[in-house]
Amino acid sequence: MAHDHDHHHPRTFERTTDVAIIGGSAAGLAAGLQLGRVRRDVIVLDAGDPRNAPAAHSHSYLGHEGIPPAELTTIGRAEVRSYGVEVLHQTVTAVDRTDDGRFRVDLASGHAVVARRVLVATGLVDELPDVDGLTEHWGETVIHCPFCHGFEHRDRRLVQLVIHPAGLHMTPLLGGLARDLTVVLHEGVDPTAQELDDLRAAGIAIVDTPARRIVTDVDGALTGIELTDGSTIDADAVVTGVRFRPRAEALASLGLTPVPHPIGLGTHIESEPTGATSVPGVYVAGNVTDPSQQVLQAAANGSFVGAQIAFDLAAEDLTATDTVRAGQREWDDRFAGEPTFSGNPNGTLVNEIGDLDPGRALDVGAGEGADAVWLAEQGWEVTATDISVSAVNQIARLAEGVGAEVRCLHADAGDLDPYGSETYDLVSAQYPAISRSPDDRALHNLLDAVAPGGTLLFVHHDGEAMRAAAEHPPAWDSETYLRPVDVARAIEASPDFDLEIDDRRTRPGGHNTIDVPDLVVRARRKG
Numbered sequence: 001m002a003h004d005h006d007h008h009h010p011r012t013f014e015r016t017t018d019v020a021i022i023g024g025s026a027a028g029l030a031a032g033l034q035l036g037r038v039r040r041d042v043i044v045l046d047a048g049d050p051r052n053a054p055a056a057h058s059h060s061y062l063g064h065e066g067i068p069p070a071e072l073t074t075i076g077r078a079e080v081r082s083y084g085v086e087v088l089h090q091t092v093t094a095v096d097r098t099d100d101g102r103f104r105v106d107l108a109s110g111h112a113v114v115a116r117r118v119l120v121a122t123g124l125v126d127e128l129p130d131v132d133g134l135t136e137h138w139g140e141t142v143i144h145c146p147f148c149h150g151f152e153h154r155d156r157r158l159v160q161l162v163i164h165p166a167g168l169h170m171t172p173l174l175g176g177l178a179r180d181l182t183v184v185l186h187e188g189v190d191p192t193a194q195e196l197d198d199l200r201a202a203g204i205a206i207v208d209t210p211a212r213r214i215v216t217d218v219d220g221a222l223t224g225i226e227l228t229d230g231s232t233i234d235a236d237a238v239v240t241g242v243r244f245r246p247r248a249e250a251l252a253s254l255g256l257t258p259v260p261h262p263i264g265l266g267t268h269i270e271s272e273p274t275g276a277t278s279v280p281g282v283y284v285a286g287n288v289t290d291p292s293q294q295v296l297q298a299a300a301n302g303s304f305v306g307a308q309i310a311f312d313l314a315a316e317d318l319t320a321t322d323t324v325r326a327g328q329r330e331w332d333d334r335f336a337g338e339p340t341f342s343g344n345p346n347g348t349l350v351n352e353i354g355d356l357d358p359g360r361a362l363d364v365g366a367g368e369g370a371d372a373v374w375l376a377e378q379g380w381e382v383t384a385t386d387i388s389v390s391a392v393n394q395i396a397r398l399a400e401g402v403g404a405e406v407r408c409l410h411a412d413a414g415d416l417d418p419y420g421s422e423t424y425d426l427v428s429a430q431y432p433a434i435s436r437s438p439d440d441r442a443l444h445n446l447l448d449a450v451a452p453g454g455t456l457l458f459v460h461h462d463g464e465a466m467r468a469a470a471e472h473p474p475a476w477d478s479e480t481y482l483r484p485v486d487v488a489r490a491i492e493a494s495p496d497f498d499l500e501i502d503d504r505r506t507r508p509g510g511h512n513t514i515d516v517p518d519l520v521v522r523a524r525r526k527g
Contacts, residue, residue, distance in 0.1 A: 012110040013475040016330035017041045019309055020105045020115035022092050022250065025050045026299040027286025028121035029076035029087075031306030036083030038310050041326035043113050043477075044080065045105065047091040051123045051287065052295070054139025059148055061296045072295070077479075084327075084414075084435030086477035092250045095282075103281065105250075109472040116316075116326070117281050117309050120269065121302055122247035124287045127266070129163050129186055129240060131225075133214025141222040141237045142214070146173045147294060155179045156236035159225050161211055162189050163241035166263055168199070174239060175204055182233050184225065186210050186241075207233065214238065244268070244291040254279050266291060275305030283309055327435070328412070331388035335368065339394070345374035346430045347508030348459045348518050352501070359425030362449055364413055365432030369395030369406070376404040380426065385411040385419070387433075413482075414442040423451035429458045434482040442482055443490055447497070453527035456497070458487045462504060462517045469516060484519035491523045499523050 019035055021028045024046025035042045052058060052069045059065060064072055077087050091108040095118060098104050105113040126144070128134045134142050143149040150173070158178040162168060163186045175181050182205040185191070196206055207227065215224040215232055224234045244266030246258050251269070256279050258267035268289050275283040285305040286298035293301060317323060324332070334340070349371055358379035363372040365386055372384035372395055384395045384406050392408045399406040411418035413434045427449050434442045450456050463478035488502045501522035507515075 012112075015043060015111065015113045015475060016326050016333065017043045017113060017115050018313060018326045019043075019117045019119060020045060020103065020113045021119045021121060022095075022105070023121035023123060023247075023286070023288070024077070024087055025052075025073060025121070025123060025286070026076070026295045027123075027288075027293075027302030027305075028119065029073070029080055030299040030302035031119055031121065031285055031309070032080040032085045032087075033076075033083065034303050034306030035310055036080055036085040038314075039325075040310060040313065041330075042080075042085040043115070044085060044087045045090045045092055045107065045113065046087060048089055051126065052139075055148070056140075058295050059151070060294055061299075069295075081477065081480045082436055082438050084437065084480055086480045088475070088477055089473045094253045095250050096253050097281075101281075109475070111472075111475040116313060117283065119275070119283045119285060119302075119305065119309060120248065120251065120288055121284070121286045121298075122288050123298075124266075124291055125245045125247060127243040127245055129161060129211070129242075131161070131186075131211045131213060131240075133216070133222075134238070134240060137214060137222050137238075143237065143239055144242050145294070146170055146177060146239070150174065150177045150239075153177065153237040157234060158182075159184055159233050159235040159238045161186055161225070161238055161240040163187075163243075164265055165189060165191050165195075166265060167241040168195055170239075171199060171204065172202070175202060181205070182207060182235070184209070184211050184227070184233070241265070244287075246288040248288060251279075251282070254282065256282060261291060263291075274308040275301075276308070328387050328389070331386070331433075332390040335388050335390035335394055339368050341368055341370065343368070343370050343398075345371050346459070348505070348520060349428060349430055349457065350374070351508055352457055352459075352520065352522055353426060353428075353455070356426060356455060359454075360423075360451070361426040361428060362419060362424040364427065364429040364446065365434065366395055367391055369398045371428065371430055372406045373399050373402060373404045375426075375428075376406050377402070381405075383407045383409055383419075383422075383424070385409045385413075387412045413445055415445075416441070418445055419449045422449070423454065424449055425451055425454040427454065427456045429456075431460055432458075432482065433476075435480060436482055436486070440486070440490065443486060446487070447490065447494065447525075450497075450523075450525045452525055454525050456487075456491075456521075456523045456525070458484055458521040460484050460519050462519050465516050484521045487521045487523075491521070497523045497525055 018040045019042045021044045024044045032042050057066045058069045094106045103118045154177045160183045185208045187210045209227040212226045212228045224232050226232045261268045269284045271284045271289045285302040361380040361382045363384045366372045366384035372382050376382045392410050396408045491497045491499045507518045
């Protein structure tokens, strides 16, 4: 939305969306992909501390076997962003129901997200036994899942630390992987005599003495495990049981608390097969509700639950009187009150079109209308467009107040033919919030609106500089929106345009709290 800032203090924002997804790993991103592809507005809130962070590789994910977890997340984020789903690095502090039946998700940064539905995909915390050294080697030579890491430790000496009778369920699997396997029964474990006899008959050693600490060599590498009686068992890796605790603290304000899981190894959030919880409108997916899921299963579950939320919203919309999309509603609310910005035209626009003769101009994402009115005052025949009805009304009032002629058009840049068949001598997009899509429809709409011999001017903040200078995590995901780099690449690939400017420049005439350069792309359509 075009603007010239006049604020001097950091502001907090209340965002509006269809679905707030808390947790941005496999389950949350898969749900976001499903919802984004059916044109739901989605904001993913990710604190950035995934359960699998200590692991170097993620296994058993078909098509991505052995991929580092962070790389898998990067791929997933790029995919959901391509459908307009925002991914924000934010920590959720509380979730409360609002008076109108929606949910307010409060963030540690001071921002908030108001959503019609909430999906919790925050995963688990693994609570390790109280044995010195386990945490330091966790995810490397201390593991808990033979499917996730067993192959990498095959033909080696393994010690299985059993903290619960259910842990013996995996012992036969480990026996098929290890060169030798010793089972250590930790405190409180009391298996049946038959279970122990069966394991011993298979050549598996059983030690009924709790563990005290991990033993390492001078380089810090794991070499064994010491028991409480002072004896040591040599080992190349330790397989330990864990107890699971879902990351659900922020849901306590809704009365949604974890309950014991049937397998007895921790707690979980109960849900229906659809992911629906006991709180209408709140869903769960992934390990937060089923600790047995690996990454692949968590992604599949997130995808399924995302689809159920989409059906739920669609059914509600059938009888709704207000069918405005959340993205438009957010901007309508923002532009409904008193003007936020200074009323001055953007300095980069003023600087970059000084060499152009006035003609027909299209101002895309015109916001409060300062650019559109200024262009009209310079002799341009202006059409101002915005996704927000409130913004369009503000533009009309501003133009009328100064006696400028501006045609106002309510249009979403990503719709099919939002500007009709008309073309313009200048297409200007100043700091627009235009969602990306895999087919680049909005970008092609911009290019198609430029008349032969006409100019496209696309200006945005330098997103990296903004993130580096910000005191708190931002309330907007710049990677979700059409960026200057996207526009420049499309122009360079087009035989119909000449790229005149693709540059990073000091922003003129603004009053930002932080000094953020502009990224400027200017191109001319061949005549």
